[in-house]
Amino acid sequence: MVKYIRLAVLGAFFAPQQLYWVILSVCVIGVIVSVIVREKSHFGDWLDAEQPYNMTVGYIVDNGKTIPKMAYYTENGKRKVVPPCNTSITYRGNGVYDLYVRIRRKDGTxxxxxxxxxxxxxxxxxxTLKVSCGREWVR
Incomplete structure (x- = not known):
């Protein structure tokens, strides 16, 4: 092992241009391989949401102002309330609210x-400024 480290150090001092191209090519190959592996990974479908949900937010009126309080989703044409323990609505300031909703998957995973x-x-x-969705795992 020491022999290889010594060889690498000597190569860095005597031929830095060749070492630069070797390191650059290894980095580029690593990036390409990681992108291919990520695209071909078998987790592709597993990381998506189980089904598209139509999410709505319920508001309460307090002193003439509306405040988001509850989240609802539509499944099979029926409106269902997301339990408060699975809903997080936080106020960031300047009239901006962050909303986080979790819905248990039917397959229980x-x-x-x-x-x-x-x-x-x-x-x-x-x-609505920004929306994203995905999947959480329970192990």
Whole structure:
């Protein structure tokens, strides 16, 4: 092992240009291989949400202002309330709310989650700025 370390150190001092190209090519090959492995991985379908949900947010009116409080989703044409323990609505400031919702998967292997950012436009209207969804695993 010491022999190889000594060889690498000597190569760095006597031929730095060749060593630069070797290191650069190893890095490029590593990036290409990691992208291919990630694209071909068998986790592709598993990381997606089980089904698309139509999420809505319920608001309460407090002193003439609306505040997001509950989350609902539509499944098979029926509106269902997401339990409060699986909903997190936090106020960031300037009328911006972060929303996090977890819905248990039917196969029992985890949760589908949805995150969103709501921006208050007026006293009674909100605009959705960003939405993302995915899957959480329960082991």
């Amino acid at each position: 985890g949760y589908d989650y949805s995150t969103g950012v709501l921006k208050k436009i007026s006293e009674t209207k909100y605009k």
